[in-house]
Every structure is written in C-alpha cells, then in structure tokens.
Amino acid sequence: MTRRALGNVGVAGYVLLLYGFIYLPVMTLVLFSFQEGRFPIPPFNGPSLRWYEAVFADGKLTAALTNSLVVALLSSALACLLGFLAAYGFARYRLPGAGPLKVMITAPLTVSYLIIGFGLLVTFNMAGISRSLWAVGIGHVVINTPLCFAIITVSLGEHQRNIERAARDLGASDWQVMWRVTAPMLLPSIVAAYFLSVTFSWDEFIIAFLLSRFDVTLPVEIWSLLRSGLNPKTNAVGSVVFLASVAVVLILEFVVFRRYSSRRAA
Amino acid sequence: MTARVEFRGIAQRFGTFDALGGIDLTVEAGEFAVLLGPSGCGKTTLLMILAGFIVPTRGEVFIGDRQMNGVPPARRPTTTMFQDYALFPHMSVRANILFGPKMQHVPAAEAKARADRLLAMVNLADAATKKPHELSGGQRQRVALARALAVEPDVLLLDEPLGALDLGLRKQMQQELKHIQREVGTTFIHVTHDQEEAMAIADRIVVMNQGRIEDHGSPDRVYLRPATLFSAGFMGELNRLEAEVGDVSAELVSVDTVAGKLALPRTAAAGFDPQVGQHTILCFRPEQCRPDGDDSHADHEALDLGECRVVESAFFGTHLRALLAPPWAEAPGIVAHFPQRDVLKPGDRTTLRVSRDAAFLLPVS
Amino acid sequence: MGPASRNATGDSRGWVFVGPAVLWTLAFFVVPFVVMVGYSLWQREGTELVRAWSLANYAGFFDKPHFVEGLVNSLEITALVTVISIVLAYPLAWIIAERVPRRWQRLALLLAILPFWTSYVVRSYAWLLVLSRGGYLNQWLMGAGLIESPLEIAATRIATVTGFVHFFVMLLTLTIYANLVQLSPNYRRAAADLGAGPLRTFWQVILPLTLPGIMVGAFLTFVLCIGDYITPQILGGNNELVLPQIIMLQITRRADFPTAAALSIVLMVVVTLAYIAAARWLRMERV
Numbered sequence: 001m002t003r004r005a006l007g008n009v010g011v012a013g014y015v016l017l018l019y020g021f022i023y024l025p026v027m028t029l030v031l032f033s034f035q036e037g038r039f040p041i042p043p044f045n046g047p048s049l050r051w052y053e054a055v056f057a058d059g060k061l062t063a064a065l066t067n068s069l070v071v072a073l074l075s076s077a078l079a080c081l082l083g084f085l086a087a088y089g090f091a092r093y094r095l096p097g098a099g100p101l102k103v104m105i106t107a108p109l110t111v112s113y114l115i116i117g118f119g120l121l122v123t124f125n126m127a128g129i130s131r132s133l134w135a136v137g138i139g140h141v142v143i144n145t146p147l148c149f150a151i152i153t154v155s156l157g158e159h160q161r162n163i164e165r166a167a168r169d170l171g172a173s174d175w176q177v178m179w180r181v182t183a184p185m186l187l188p189s190i191v192a193a194y195f196l197s198v199t200f201s202w203d204e205f206i207i208a209f210l211l212s213r214f215d216v217t218l219p220v221e222i223w224s225l226l227r228s229g230l231n232p233k234t235n236a237v238g239s240v241v242f243l244a245s246v247a248v249v250l251i252l253e254f255v256v257f258r259r260y261s262s263r264r265a266a
Numbered sequence: 267m268t269a270r271v272e273f274r275g276i277a278q279r280f281g282t283f284d285a286l287g288g289i290d291l292t293v294e295a296g297e298f299a300v301l302l303g304p305s306g307c308g309k310t311t312l313l314m315i316l317a318g319f320i321v322p323t324r325g326e327v328f329i330g331d332r333q334m335n336g337v338p339p340a341r342r343p344t345t346t347m348f349q350d351y352a353l354f355p356h357m358s359v360r361a362n363i364l365f366g367p368k369m370q371h372v373p374a375a376e377a378k379a380r381a382d383r384l385l386a387m388v389n390l391a392d393a394a395t396k397k398p399h400e401l402s403g404g405q406r407q408r409v410a411l412a413r414a415l416a417v418e419p420d421v422l423l424l425d426e427p428l429g430a431l432d433l434g435l436r437k438q439m440q441q442e443l444k445h446i447q448r449e450v451g452t453t454f455i456h457v458t459h460d461q462e463e464a465m466a467i468a469d470r471i472v473v474m475n476q477g478r479i480e481d482h483g484s485p486d487r488v489y490l491r492p493a494t495l496f497s498a499g500f501m502g503e504l505n506r507l508e509a510e511v512g513d514v515s516a517e518l519v520s521v522d523t524v525a526g527k528l529a530l531p532r533t534a535a536a537g538f539d540p541q542v543g544q545h546t547i548l549c550f551r552p553e554q555c556r557p558d559g560d561d562s563h564a565d566h567e568a569l570d571l572g573e574c575r576v577v578e579s580a581f582f583g584t585h586l587r588a589l590l591a592p593p594w595a596e597a598p599g600i601v602a603h604f605p606q607r608d609v610l611k612p613g614d615r616t617t618l619r620v621s622r623d624a625a626f627l628l629p630v631s
Numbered sequence: 632m633g634p635a636s637r638n639a640t641g642d643s644r645g646w647v648f649v650g651p652a653v654l655w656t657l658a659f660f661v662v663p664f665v666v667m668v669g670y671s672l673w674q675r676e677g678t679e680l681v682r683a684w685s686l687a688n689y690a691g692f693f694d695k696p697h698f699v700e701g702l703v704n705s706l707e708i709t710a711l712v713t714v715i716s717i718v719l720a721y722p723l724a725w726i727i728a729e730r731v732p733r734r735w736q737r738l739a740l741l742l743a744i745l746p747f748w749t750s751y752v753v754r755s756y757a758w759l760l761v762l763s764r765g766g767y768l769n770q771w772l773m774g775a776g777l778i779e780s781p782l783e784i785a786a787t788r789i790a791t792v793t794g795f796v797h798f799f800v801m802l803l804t805l806t807i808y809a810n811l812v813q814l815s816p817n818y819r820r821a822a823a824d825l826g827a828g829p830l831r832t833f834w835q836v837i838l839p840l841t842l843p844g845i846m847v848g849a850f851l852t853f854v855l856c857i858g859d860y861i862t863p864q865i866l867g868g869n870n871e872l873v874l875p876q877i878i879m880l881q882i883t884r885r886a887d888f889p890t891a892a893a894l895s896i897v898l899m900v901v902v903t904l905a906y907i908a909a910a911r912w913l914r915m916e917r918v
Contacts, residue, residue: 011726018723019743022801025757026746028767032760041765086652093645101649105656110906112858114875115895119663122670122888142659145652162352165319170417171340171369174644184356203751206860210882219752226756226865230763238753245748253741 026242033235040232051236061237064221067133068202071217075140076197082141083148084190088182091156092164106146116142117207124211131213139207144197151196155189195252199245268295268451269330269343269420271316276325278311278477285311286477289325293470295420298447298454300464303474303500309457312474313423316455317346329421340369343420347427351410353398359409360385360394366417377416384412387446404435411443415450422447424456428463440466461501465489473497491536495628498549505600507571509548509627511540519627523548524594525571535627546627553585554624555602558616568619574600576614586610590618671892680889688893698877702897705873708788709857712795713849719796720803721845725837727804728811740808744801755865758794759785762866786868794866795859799852806851810844811837843913850909854902874898 032040034047055061086105090098108116120139121131129135160182167181168174183190205219212220218241225234271293278286286308293299301309314320316327318339327334329343339346345366354362360381367377385391388408398406407427414422424443428436444467447454458464464471465485472482473496481488481497492498495506509521509528519540520529528548540546556568574590581587586608590600600618610616671688674681692698727739749757761767762784769781784790818840822832860875867873872880874894881891 011730014722015726018719018800021719022743022746022797024767025754025761025797026749028760029749029753029757039765040760041763042767042770082652082655085648089645089648089650093648095645095649101653104661105652108656108660110854110902112854112875112895112898112902114858114860114878115667115899116660116663118878118882118891118895119667120659121882122892123663123666125888126666138659141655145655149652159350159352162348162350163354165339166346166348166352166413167354167365167369169317169319169339169344169346170366170413172365173340176369181354185354187356199748205752219750222750222752222756226752230760234753234756235760238750238756241753242746242749245750246745249741249745249748 029235030239030242032232033239035232035235038232040230040235051232052240054233055236055240058233061218061221061225064216064218067215068218071133071137071140071208072198072201075137075201076144076194078137079141079144079197080148080190080194082145083150083193084152084183084186086145086149087152087156088178091153091161105149108142109146109150113143113204113206117210120207121210131211133212133215133217135211136208136217139211140201140204143204143207144200147200148190148193148197151189151193152186155186160185202245267418267420268453270295270328271421271453271455272328273312273316274326274328276312276315276322276327278308278315278320279323284477286315286322289477289479291472291479291482293453293455295453296451298444298456298467298469299472300468300470301455301457301472301474302459302461302464303480304459307474308477309459309474310425313346313425313455313457316421317344317423318342319346344423345414345417345419346423346425347410347414349426349429351398351406351427353406353409353413355398358395358397359390359401362398362409363413363416366413370417380416380418381412384416387449388412388442403431404439407431407439408442411446415446415452419452421453421455424454426457426459428458428460436463437466443467465501473500475500490624491626492628493537495547495549495630498626498628503552503601505550505552505602507548509546511542511544511546514540514542521546521548521627525592528569530569530625530627531623534625538629540627540629545630547630548625548627550620550625552587552601552603554621555600555604556619556621557604557608558619567622569622569625571600571618571620573615574618576610576612576616578612579610581606588616590616592618667892667895670889671896673889675887675889688889689897691890692893692897697872698894701872701874701877702901704788704871705857705875705898706901708791708795708863708873709853711792712799712856713852715792715796716799716803716852717807717845717849720800721807723800724804724807724811728808736812740805743804746797747801752861752865754798755794755862758790758797758866762790762793785866786870788867788871791863791867791873794862795856798862799856802855803848803852806848807841807844810841814840846909846913850905853905857902858898 031044033051034049035044035051036046036048089095090102095101117139120135120142124131124135163185164177164182167177172180203219204217205223208217209220209223216224218237222234222237225231225237273289273291276286276289277284289308289312301312303309311320315322316329316334318334318337321335334342354365357365363381363384364377367380372380381394382391385394388411390405390408390412393401393405398409401409410427428439428443431439440463443454443456447467456467468485470482471485471488473480473488473492475496480500481493483493488497489501492501498504507523507525509523512520512522512527514520515532517532518529519532519535520527530548535546572593574592576588577591578589579586582603583606585603585606588602588604588610590602592600602618604610672684672686674683674685674687723743727736727743731739746754759766763769764781764783764785766785768784769778772778773781784793814837818836819832822836823829827835858875860879863873863876864879867876869876875898878891878894878898881887881894
C-alpha cells in the first residue's frame with residue numbers, strides 16, 4: 001500500500017469513527033423508542049409504537065410541548081425585535097456611552113444560564129412575582145436578545161449603511177428607510193437570528209426549571225420523566241423532538257438559506 | 267434639472283483632524299466637475315457635505331440660490347451615486363429605479379414613464395425585472411445611475427462610481443457617463459483619485475490635497491499649466507529641475523539650472539510673478555522631451571539640457587519610455603518618452619531637448 | 632468616508648431604537664445580578680434569612696472542603712473536555728474542509744452537527760442508555776471478550792466527560808471548519824511552493840493561522856461547560872459534584888439562597904478570569 005492510500009484509509013477511518021461517536025447516542029435513542037419491552041437497553045425487541053402512543057396520550061407531555069412552542073416563538077420574536085432595534089440604533093446613531101452599553105447588552109452571553117435563572121428567581125421572589133411561563137419567557141428574552149443583537153450587528157456593515165443613505169437621499173423618511181429598506185435587506189440574518197433563538201429557547205432547561213411552577217416547558221417535563229429511570233417513553237418523546245427539529249433544520253437549510261446563499265454567491 | 271453649486275468657506279473637523287480647511291469653490295450649472303486627489307484629501311467629505319450626509323463644522327453650501335445648511339439629504343436637489351452602488355438587494359432593477367419617485371409621491375404613470383425612459387437610456391430595458399445580484403458590475407453601475415436620475419436632481423453626486431470596474435469597462439463607462447451628462451444637462455460632481463479618468467470626463471477638474479484645493483480649471487489647463495507642484499505631480503509624471511530666476515522681461519524669463527542658463531517664454535511662469543533670485547522649479551513632462559534627430563522645429567525652440575546616458579528603456583506601445591542619467595548627475599533622474607520607432611538601448615547616449623513652450627516654472631512652496 | 636461621519640437627522644432618536652434592549656437588560660439582567668450580589672452578602676441561619684452584610688459566605692467557601700472540591704472538579708472536567716474536544720474536532724473539521732469535495736462540504740458539516748438538535752436533556756439521557764450497565768457499550772466490550780463483567784461507567788466522571796465531549800465536538804467542528812475555509816488556499820500553495828511538505832505546512836502555517844479561532848472555540852467550550860448543570864447531573868450523578876450541581880443543591884434542597892448566590896459569584900469570577908486570559912492571549916497574538 002502506498003503512503004497516500006494509507007493516508008486515505010486513515011482519513012476514512014477517522015471520519016467513520018467520529019460520525020459513529022456523534023450518532024451513537026442518537027441512534028440508540030431512536031432505536032429503543034421502538035422497544036416493545038419496558039427497558040430501553042439491549043436486546044432490542046420490537047418494533048413497537050406503544051411508547052409513542054403513551055407519549056401522545058400523556059396530557060402533561062403534550063401540554064409541555066405546546067408551552068415550549070409558545071414560549072420559544074414569542075420570546076424569540078421579542079428578543080429579535082429588541083436585538084434588531086438595538087443593532088440598528090447603535091449602527092446608525094452616535095450615542096454617548098455606546099461602548100459600555102453594547103458590552104452590557106451582550107454580557108448575558110458569557111454568563112451561565114444557571115446564574116441568570118437564579119438571579120431572576122431571587123429578584124422575582126423579592127418583587128413578589130410568582131413563577132410562571134411568563135417568567136420563563138422573560139428569562140429567554142434575556143439570553144436571546146444579545147444573540148440576535150450580535151448576529152444582526154454583524155450584518156449591518158458600511159455597504160448596508162450606504163444603501164440606507166441612498167434610500168434617505170432618494171427621499172425616504174427614517175421609518176421608511178427602516179421598514180422598506182433595512183429590515184427587508186437584513187431579512188436573512190433576522191431569520192437566522194430568530195431561528196437560532198427559537199432553538200435555544202426550545203431547548204433551554206435550567207431557567208425554565210427554576211422559573212416555572214405548574215405549567216412547565218418540555219425539557220422540564222422530560223426531566224421529571226427521567227426520575228423514573230431508563231424508560232422507552234423518554235426515548236419516544238426524545239425521538240419526536242429530534243426528528244421534528246431535524247425536519248425544521250433541513251427545511252431551513254434547503255429552502256430558505258440555500259436560496260439566500262446562492263444569491264450571495266452571485 | 268440643473269443648478270449652480272457654491273461652497274463658501276467650508277471647513278470640517280473630525281475630532282482633532284482637519285479634513286477640510288476652508289473650501290471656496292463654484293461649479294456652474296450643467297458642468298461636469300471632478301474632485302480629484304489622493305485618498306484622505308477630503309474630496310469625498312466635500313461631496314458628502316454637499317449631499318447633506320455630513321454637517322460641516324463651518325461654512326455654507328449653496329445650490330442654485332438656496333442656502334443648504336440644515337437641509338437634510340432627502341430635501342436637497344441632489345442625489346448620490348455611491349461607490350458600492352448601494353442598490354437595494356431585495357428589489358428588482360425597476361423597483362430600485364421607482365423607489366425615489368415613489369418616495370416623492372410622483373404619480374404612478376409618470377414614474378413608470380420615467381423608469382422606462384431611464385432603462386432605455388442606460389440600455390437595461392431587458393433587465394428590468396432582475397435583482398441586483400443577477401447583474402454584472404457595469405450593469406449595476408447603470409442601475410445606480412438610472413436610480414439617481416429618476417428623482418430628476420439638479421446635481422448628481424458620484425462617489426468614485428467606477429472604482430470597482432476593470433479597465434476596459436471603466437473607459438466605456440466614462441464615455442457613457444459623459445454622454446448621459448450632456449443629454450440630461452444635470453450638474454455632475456464626480457469624485458475620483460484617477461487623473462486619467464478625471465481628464466476623460468471633466469469639464470472642470472478640482473485638484474485637492476490635505477483638505478485644500480490645489481488647483482482648478484479645465485483639464486488641459488490643469489495638466490499643461492498646473493498651479494502648484496502637487497497638482498503638477500498628481501496630474502501626471504513630471505521631471506523637475508531646481509531653477510533660480512535670472513532676468514525677467516516682458517517676453518522671457520531666464521533661469522539658472524544645473525544644466526546651464528535657460529531662457530523660457532514669460533508664459534512658462536503662469537500662476538505667479540517671478541522675482542529675480544527667486545528659487546523655482548523647472549518642470550516638464552516625459553512626452554515633452556524631443557528625440558535626438560527631430561528637426562521638425564528650429565533648434566532655438568527647444569531647451570538643450572545636455573547629453574544623457576540611457577539607463578533603461580522599454581517599449582510601451584504608444585511610445586518608448588527611457589530612463590536617462592543627465593550629465594550633471596550620476597543617478598538616473600529624467601524620464602523621457604520618445605516616438606515608438608526610436609531605438610534606444612541602455613548605454614546609448616542622446617541629447618535631451620525639451621519643447622520650450624511646454625516646460626513651465628513653479629515657485630518653491 | 633470619514634469614520635466619524637454623522638447622521639444629519641440628529642442623535643437623540645437613536646435612544647428610541649436602543650432603549651428597549653437597554654432597559655430590558657437593565658431590568659432582567661443587571662438588577663438580578665445586583666440582587667444576587669446583595670444576597671451573597673446575607674446569611675441564612677436555620678430557616679431564617681439574616682440581612683446583615685458580611686463576607687461570611689465567601690469565607691465559608693474555603694472552609695467547606697466539598698465546595699472547594701466542587702470547584703476543582705469543575706475545573707478539571709472542563710479542562711479535560713476542552714482539550715479532548717479540540718483534539719477530536721480539529722481533524723474532522725480539517726478533513727471536511729480539505730478532503731471533502733466542495734459541493735459536499737455543507738452536507739458533511741450539517742451531518743456532523745445534526746444531533747445538536749436533540750433536546751439537551753435527552754442527549755445526556757441517550758448517553759446514559761449507551762453507557763449503562765446493560766447498555767450497548769458494555770455489551771460490545773463483553774462480546775469482544777475485553778471485559779468479563781459490565782463496567783460501571785454511568786455515574787462517573789468518564790460519563791460526564793463523554794457527554795460533554797460529544798456536544799463540544801459538534802460545536803468545535805463547526806467553528807474550526809468556519810475558520811479553516813476562510814483561510815486563503817494561497818497560504819498552502821505558497822508553503823508548498825516554498826518546499827514545505829503537507830505536515831510541515833500544517834504545523835507551521837495552517838495551525839498557527841487557525842489558533843485564534845481555536846482559542847475562541849476553547850473559550851466558548853470552557854464557558855458553556857463550566858456553567859452546565861444537566862450533563863454532570865444526568866451522567867455524573869451524585870458521586871462527584873461539580874459547582875453548578877452544588878449551587879442547584881443550595882437552591883432546590885436547602886433553599887439557601889445566600890450560599891447559592893456566593894457560589895454563583897465564584898463561578899462568574901472563574902469565567903471572567905478565563906475571559907481575561909483568553910482576551911489577553913488573543914491581543915498578544917494579534918500584535
């Protein structure tokens with residue numbers, strides 16, 4: 001064998017090994033969601049859909065799923081709006097103290113969710129605000145606003161500034177510039193920020209755990225399922241979440257972003 | 267659809283940096299003026315002040331008879347064509363052109379007629395429904411021009427619009443710009459750092475440096491009789507010799523140089539009054555050097571600068587470019603362009619003669 | 632265009648745009664942080680909250696061996712995870728960027744990070760399935776005759792590290808790939824042109840050029856790893872606690888908010904120190 005061929009075998013082996021490592025837990029998860037028996041460990045006896053039936057029959061799980069969706073979609077919309085407005089304001093106006101303020105807005109990115117959640121918990125306690133999905137939503141806006149702000153700031157360069165100037169020069173007012181030119185022009189990055197934000201909120205556990213009480217989000221509900229140990233029902237709900245998320249990712253990748261990236265390449 | 271532009275004492279400070287120091291300039295209605303200078307000379311700042319994007323620290327801007335200070339960009343009778351075109355990426359070519367008329371509440375029928383006329387003028391009628399990313403650089407540039415003209419400005423401001431195009435396309439667009447400017451009659455103010463581009467399109471060139479105007483006038487005047495050394499050097503390659511003024515008469519100025527005593531026409535010192543004993547620089551351009559055997563003019567019309575050694579020579583197509591070491595210096599110091607049929611090799615000797623009418627004197631600043 | 636060019640329409644309007652995000656962050660991030668600092672200076676005695684300012688909670692941190700141990704565990708696990716993840720992810724990112732044909736790169740990358748979208752809680756649980764006594768790993772090892780009785784991997788540090796590494800290999804593959812593809816191919820061509828072999832080119836040109844990107848990825852890994860509760864709780868269990876687990880114990884079991892607040896601040900200080908170190912290193916690198 002030549003050295004090059006040996007190298008190729010090494011490369012292929014490494015890739016297989018790592019993809020195997022990356023997919024091992026997911027595959028195990030999905031496989032044993034079809035387990036007939038009560039334990040999601042080998043040997044596999046199935047396939048059976050009984051645990052999926054159990055998931056959809058579980059009112060608490062489906063309620064949690066709805067809660068998660070509502071919190072993710074709404075909190076991300078607000079985070080995106082706050083982030084977009086702030087990015088636009090900082091990029092287009094000279095404001096005293098802009099530097100420290102930008103640091104403050106992005107600071108939550110570097111702080112553990114546990115600490116953000118705990119901080120909100122003690123503060124809400126003092127203020128007499130009770131734990132609820134609203135509180136969870138507030139927490140999720142806190143963690144996602146800096147994300148949206150950062151993503152949108154990056155896409156507001158000097159070229160975009162000239163485009164806005166051109167619009168103003170042609171007679172558009174400030175609001176017209178923002179809604180007719182800036183926002184549509186930045187749509188790809190706003191969509192990306194919104195989607196990423198939804199993902200983070202949808203998946204977030206610790207803030208939701210600390211700040212919710214009776215109505216909980218899906219990760220918190222799954223967490224309480226885990227108390228009962230290894231259980232194919234957990235596999236089933238995990239698989240549903242995974243496949244639904246993957247479907248959304250693939251749709252975005254192949255429908256939305258493919259279009260934009262081909263446009264950018266042109 | 268056209269107007270005179272006047273700057274009075276415009277100064278601009280950015281922090282501690284003086285970007286512009288007291289600019290006075292008038293551009294007549296319908297003129298094609300070019301602001302020319304190296305990067306950082308303040309030319310774009312001056313353009314942005316005229317557009318209203320920058321509020322000057324001091325001074326006044328007039329368009330027509332109207333004082334413009336405090337008028338926002340949208341309300342000025344100017345539009346800007348940006349260096350990166352700044353086309354709206356999410357709108358079609360037609361929507362880009364219609365944007366301005368729409369913002370000004372021009373009736374739809376008239377706006378459409380305008381767009382059609384402009385699309386035809388810039389040869390893009392077929393591309394009206396395309397998005398900017400589907401167009402070539404030259405086409406984008408034309409859309410930007412059409413969009414800017416669609417609001418029928420009195421003054422069109424062009425911020426290095428040809429900088430991103432390759433050489434061939436740039437020359438073609440220069441021609442088109444000049445042609446369209448004649449057609450619409452709008453005052454064009456164009457910024458560039460390319461002196462060839464400036465000469466190709468301008469009715470008037472304004473040479474700027476370090477926030478000041480060095481020179482302004484017609485292209486031939488600025489090239490042939492520049493007002494300052496900077497302007498002379500920026501407009502094209504230049505040979506310089508130190509010269510001390512000897513006699514001054516009504517017709518002649520004689521100067522002492524390392525090449526000997528030379529007599530020049532009085533017009534060689536165009537922008538100043540030469541004083542006896544004054545230190546000046548004698549300037550001439552490479553193409554103003556005469557080949558050795560050229561007898562088409564009588565000898566007394568050429569300045570004889572002595573026999574030089576050829577250090578390097580290269581064929582440039584339109585001419586032969588030679589680097590010469592003059593007799594008074596060891597180092598090569600003179601660049602000369604000779605007719606393309608001349609043959610000069612390194613080591614050859616040639617007599618350096620310069621057209622007496624072409625050489626000019628400039629004071630040492 | 633001068634950098635200090637100014638918007639002619641006036642500056643005060645900027646606050647309309649910036650205001651909402653600033654106020655939100657103030658109300659729900661800065662104020663909670665201040666409240667937390669305040670809490671960390673109070674004490675809890677029995678079931679009572681004593682509102683007397685003191686540094687007792689911080690002093691107590693070093694008196695209680697299991698707090699210090701938690702911090703040490705956190706640091707050890709985080710360091711281990713960061714190093715292993717980079718070592719595993721870099722070659723994969725490099726192979727995708729250099730060996731995979733251009734049109735398949737996006738797909739290969741997408742595939743490498745797809746399990747990202749398993750729910751975070753579920754992902755740790757899935758590893759528990761693999762690593763448990765009756766799980767696939769033990770089955771294979773026994774089938775191959777390498778071990779005779781199943782290994783206790785779940786509820787150990789190995790399990791925690793495995794779960795973390797899985798997550799960060801995906802994340803780092805993404806960031807390192809992004810770093811590699813933006814390098815001009817001319818660097819490699821120039822190095823090859825000057826006579827460097829592939830290995831030398833990699834060590835002396837490509838790796839140093841991607842080092843800042845790796846540092847950013849490493850910092851991200853550090854921050855996310857050291858502050859995480861889920862993975863150590865599900866996979867590591869209660870045998871060996873990390874700092875976030877201890878904080879959660881104070882909050883949920885003991886309702887001792889002052890101690891939890893003090894421990895949170897300690898955690899934040901550690902992250903801030905790492906941030907300063909990373910930022911200083913990056914700045915030095917740029918000079």
